[in-house]
Amino acid sequence: xxxxxxxxxxxxxxxxxxxxxxxxILSAVAEHRLPAGTKLGEQxxxxxxxxxxxxxxxxxxxxxxQHVIEIRPHRGAFVATPSPRxxxxxxxxxxxxxxxxxxxxxxxxxxxxxxxxxxxIAEEAEARAGGxxxxxxxxxxxxxxxxAEIAGNGVLGQFLAELTLRTTLILGLYGDASASSxxxxxxxxxxxxxxxxxxxxxxxxxxxxxxxxxxGLDFERGASRPMTLAEQLSPGTGI
Amino acid sequence: xxxxxxxxxxxxxxxxxxxxxxxxILSAVAEHRLPAGTKLGEQxxxxxxxxxxxxxxxxxxxxxxQHVIEIRPHRGAFVATPSPRxxxxxxxxxxxxxxxxxxxxxxxxxxxxxxxxxxxIAEEAEARAGGxxxxxxxxxxxxxxxxAEIAGNGVLGQFLAELTLRTTLILGLYGDASASSxxxxxxxxxxxxxxxxxxxxxxxxxxxxxxxxxxGLDFERGASRPMTLAEQLSPGTGI
DNA sequence: TCGCCATTTATTGTCGACAATCACTGTTAA
DNA sequence: TTAACAGTGATTGTCGACAATAAATGGCGA
Numbered sequence: 001x002x003x004x005x006x007x008x009x010x011x012x013x014x015x016x017x018x019x020x021x022x023x024x025i026l027s028a029v030a031e032h033r034l035p036a037g038t039k040l041g042e043q044x045x046x047x048x049x050x051x052x053x054x055x056x057x058x059x060x061x062x063x064x065x066q067h068v069i070e071i072r073p074h075r076g077a078f079v080a081t082p083s084p085r086x087x088x089x090x091x092x093x094x095x096x097x098x099x100x101x102x103x104x105x106x107x108x109x110x111x112x113x114x115x116x117x118x119x120x121i122a123e124e125a126e127a128r129a130g131g132x133x134x135x136x137x138x139x140x141x142x143x144x145x146x147x148a149e150i151a152g153n154g155v156l157g158q159f160l161a162e163l164t165l166r167t168t169l170i171l172g173l174y175g176d177a178s179a180s181s182x183x184x185x186x187x188x189x190x191x192x193x194x195x196x197x198x199x200x201x202x203x204x205x206x207x208x209x210x211x212x213x214x215x216g217l218d219f220e221r222g223a224s225r226p227m228t229l230a231e232q233l234s235p236g237t238g239i
Numbered sequence: 240x241x242x243x244x245x246x247x248x249x250x251x252x253x254x255x256x257x258x259x260x261x262x263x264i265l266s267a268v269a270e271h272r273l274p275a276g277t278k279l280g281e282q283x284x285x286x287x288x289x290x291x292x293x294x295x296x297x298x299x300x301x302x303x304x305q306h307v308i309e310i311r312p313h314r315g316a317f318v319a320t321p322s323p324r325x326x327x328x329x330x331x332x333x334x335x336x337x338x339x340x341x342x343x344x345x346x347x348x349x350x351x352x353x354x355x356x357x358x359x360i361a362e363e364a365e366a367r368a369g370g371x372x373x374x375x376x377x378x379x380x381x382x383x384x385x386x387a388e389i390a391g392n393g394v395l396g397q398f399l400a401e402l403t404l405r406t407t408l409i410l411g412l413y414g415d416a417s418a419s420s421x422x423x424x425x426x427x428x429x430x431x432x433x434x435x436x437x438x439x440x441x442x443x444x445x446x447x448x449x450x451x452x453x454x455g456l457d458f459e460r461g462a463s464r465p466m467t468l469a470e471q472l473s474p475g476t477g478i
Numbered sequence: 479t480c481g482c483c484a485t486t487t488a489t490t491g492t493c494g495a496c497a498a499t500c501a502c503t504g505t506t507a508a
Numbered sequence: 509t510t511a512a513c514a515g516t517g518a519t520t521g522t523c524g525a526c527a528a529t530a531a532a533t534g535g536c537g538a
Contacts (some may be wrong), residue, residue, distance in 0.1 A: 016312070042520070052492060053520095061297050065304035073255070074499050074520060089394040092339070096395065100335040155328040156335065159398055281490070291522060292490095313490055313529050 031134035104151035260298035270373035343390035
């Protein structure tokens with residue numbers, strides 16, 4: 001029922017409660033289980049994760065600093081709802097960051113990396129075929145983060161993690177639900193170019209991939225989405 | 240005595256206490272008044288800003304999310320001490336971000352912007368001549384942030400704000416104190432290229448500027464700096 | 479004299495309660 | 509019927525106190 005699950009802490013590894021909370025919220029947002037605008041009540045979270053409210057507050061302030069949620073004073077925390085302008089800025093930033101990461105990845109990409117990426121693409125295609133949206137989103141994001149991992153720049157990697165998450169929110173708001181985001185297999189050719197070490201082609205493909213993603217946005221639709229319960233219950237076609 | 244001053248809140252504008260704290264710490268770090276590794280005790284801060292510890296904690300978690308400070312559990316908050324590897328990553332990220340910002344700034348740079356930047360350069364030179372290190376650091380940072388402002392991309396601007404702050408920490412750790420960071424007037428030609436709208440030259444100059452900054456680092460010196468009182472009291476040239 | 483260990487002290491983490499603020503419900507009046 | 513209003517409930521913000529942990533001190537023994 002609740003889209004946030006306490007990130008199964010099997011037995012060992014008793015991480016700090018705040019980390020569990022942030023990780024759970026991040027993955028929930030990354031898989032469209034928490035749509036933009038959702039309220040994140042403190043007591044609800046402290047109940048769900050059975051910890052004190054102070055831990056929840058720490059997690060929320062940390063997430064707010066990463067622009068994943070927005071805290072309005074005396075109002076509460078809400079999943080961020082990027083504006084059209086912010087959406088464009090995020091895509092511009094992604095192009096900038098991913099271009100560099102792709103270039104940096106070329107000399108570090110080993111055979112194992114390439115194989116793993118191909119496996120991820122296959123898994124993603126399978127999830128898409130099976131209609132498993134959350135898995136598809138998760139794997140698509142993991143693909144981009146894998147490039148960052150290969151590139152070996154943690155600072156840019158962190159930026160990309162933030163940007164891909166915000167991209168997921170943007171797609172949820174303005175994305176075309178039918179024509180899926182990464183429907184076309186854009187990732188396959190990217191791996192090919194990375195394996196071949198063809199920098200110019202790789203950068204062009206990454207650019208094209210992101211441009212295609214951005215081109216699929218429709219800012220008219222999401223603009224007037226109040227995210228009230230009425231919206232969620234009446235499946236009308238708008239107004 | 241204390242390098243953190245409560246950011247004079249004249250009369251009106253009663254901002255939230257957490258914002259005052261974060262702003263004060265950020266500016267203190269940006270002006271080398273708070274060296275890397277400095278402990279930021281909760282009670283000390285709550286005393287200084289005359290607010291409750293909960294506000295201090297919020298400010299500290301927010302700063303930790305921006306990698307400006309580091310929170311070690313049960314140990315406290317410390318001004319971040321970037322490793323040599325992190326330093327290289329930060330510079331790589333800066334090159335990536337600033338290249339794009341410079342390019343984006345070209346079509347938006349008005350005459351007023353150019354004039355303001357020239358004024359900032361003059362002020363910076365004056366501060367350098369007068370030996371006012373904090374002012375020099377502040378103005379140099381402001382110059383780079385001005386380009387981001389002209390570019391008009393808030394997301395990349397926020398990234399740059401974070402990166403420039405981390406750069407300041409890096410310079411404090413590994414920078415050459417004598418040969419100042421931006422000693423040469425690198426900023427002047429950048430404004431010229433921006434005004435002329437010569438993209439290739441502008442990007443090259445920005446790249447060169449950052450490369451020069453990075454080349455001045457000496458990772459041997461700062462590596463074994465424990466930041467103990469003994470170090471601060473004995474002005475030896477380090478074993 | 480030096481090294482190790484128990485004690486003390488200071489700081490962070492946690493907790494529950496209360497106050498301040500906001501959203502919502504039901505009421506009243508035009 | 510609609511709009512404005514007061515009351516009510518729930519949520520966030522604040523506070524002080526206590527517990528848990530780590531650092532610093534001092535004492536003990538070799």
